[in-house]
Amino acid sequence: MDAILDILEDLRPGEDYRGRTDLVDARILDSLTILALVSELEDTFDIAIPAVEIVPENFNSLAGMQAMVERLRAEER
Numbered sequence: 001m002d003a004i005l006d007i008l009e010d011l012r013p014g015e016d017y018r019g020r021t022d023l024v025d026a027r028i029l030d031s032l033t034i035l036a037l038v039s040e041l042e043d044t045f046d047i048a049i050p051a052v053e054i055v056p057e058n059f060n061s062l063a064g065m066q067a068m069v070e071r072l073r074a075e076e077r
Contacts, residue, residue, distance in 0.1 A: 001066050007040045008062070017062050024056040034059055041065070047072045 008017050011033055015023075023029045029037065037059070038049050049072065058068040 001062060003044055004041070004062060004065050004069065007037060007044065011036055011040070021061040021063075024060050029059055041069060045069050045073060047076060 005017055008015070012028065015028055017023070020026070020028065024034070034054065038054060041047070042049055047069065049068075053068060053072070058064050
């Protein structure tokens with residue numbers, strides 16, 4: 001989770017990523033930031049994030065992102 005937090009802090013510093021569950025809904029993460037985030041997550045975790053995974057449920061919270069990354073890593077093994 002720390003690696004995801006580092007990526008988020010690099011892309012959009014100063015937010016409470018650990019406590020929020022509305023990052024997309026509150027427009028803290030906009031579409032351009034999400035595209036950059038997807039690219040960074042793919043590079044960092046050596047995964048492919050298909051377009052069907054780019055939904056608010058997966059990006060509204062740090063926990064949601066972590067769960068998505070873990071699930072995709074397990075599927076690719």
